[in-house]
Amino acid sequence: MPLHYRTLPVTAFQQNCSLVWCDVTKEAAVIDPGGEVARLVAAADSLGLTLKAIWLTHAHIDHAGGAGQLAREQGLPIIGPHTGDQFWITSLPQQSAMFGFPPAEMFTPTRWLEDGDEVQIGHESLTVRHCPGHTPGHVVFHSASAKRCFVGDVLFAGSIGRTDFPGGDHATLIRSITERLWPMGDDTVFIPGHGPESHFGEERRSNPFVRGRWG
Numbered sequence: 001m002p003l004h005y006r007t008l009p010v011t012a013f014q015q016n017c018s019l020v021w022c023d024v025t026k027e028a029a030v031i032d033p034g035g036e037v038a039r040l041v042a043a044a045d046s047l048g049l050t051l052k053a054i055w056l057t058h059a060h061i062d063h064a065g066g067a068g069q070l071a072r073e074q075g076l077p078i079i080g081p082h083t084g085d086q087f088w089i090t091s092l093p094q095q096s097a098m099f100g101f102p103p104a105e106m107f108t109p110t111r112w113l114e115d116g117d118e119v120q121i122g123h124e125s126l127t128v129r130h131c132p133g134h135t136p137g138h139v140v141f142h143s144a145s146a147k148r149c150f151v152g153d154v155l156f157a158g159s160i161g162r163t164d165f166p167g168g169d170h171a172t173l174i175r176s177i178t179e180r181l182w183p184m185g186d187d188t189v190f191i192p193g194h195g196p197e198s199h200f201g202e203e204r205r206s207n208p209f210v211r212g213r214w215g
Contacts, residue, residue: 022122057152059088068105085137133173134161
């Protein structure tokens with residue numbers, strides 16, 4: 001598989017930050033650097049990777065808290081999320097204070113993402129799907145060739161994302177899962193924002209929040 005990744009849980013929230021890279025070029029993106037920036041850079045160095053971009057699924061503090069610092073220190077573009085999360089980017093300093101995180105640096109994404117866009121790292125392209133519900137601007141990154149999807153806080157093994165934050169909506173989240181994720185295929189492995197990986201098929205069969213639901 002030419003697309004490789006390594007998941008690194010960061011911060012007290014144990015958020016799954018992922019290093020994703022092209023095995024041919026060793027160019028890498030960092031998905032959702034919530035914090036512990038020095039550790040993420042060291043991990044990339046240890047793997048012989050060249051960091052090229054930051055990709056954000058959404059702008060909650062545990063996913064985006066380290067993005068500004070990492071972008072500044074490494075000279076990286078910030079790609080995503082969707083413009084619907086501008087509210088959460090603007091509130092990052094308040095989020096960091098509320099949850100006891102180090103002060104988050106403000107940033108403006110180099111590129112906002114829309115449903116159907118593509119992001120590329122080396123020779124590998126991933127499709128962007130807009131999956132609101134947890135936040136209005138949440139996106140996921142899907143590699144059809146690798147049968148992997150980085151879903152942030154849309155879906156978890158045995159659970160789904162919270163919808164009680166500002167801009168969250170339960171019905172919208174369920175539609176995102178059933179209409180955007182399920183068509184990617186039962187055998188697609190997803191990497192959630194917290195906790196272990198699973199398959200879409202397993203969640204469709206057993207997840208009590210979405211079991212048996214179809215788009």
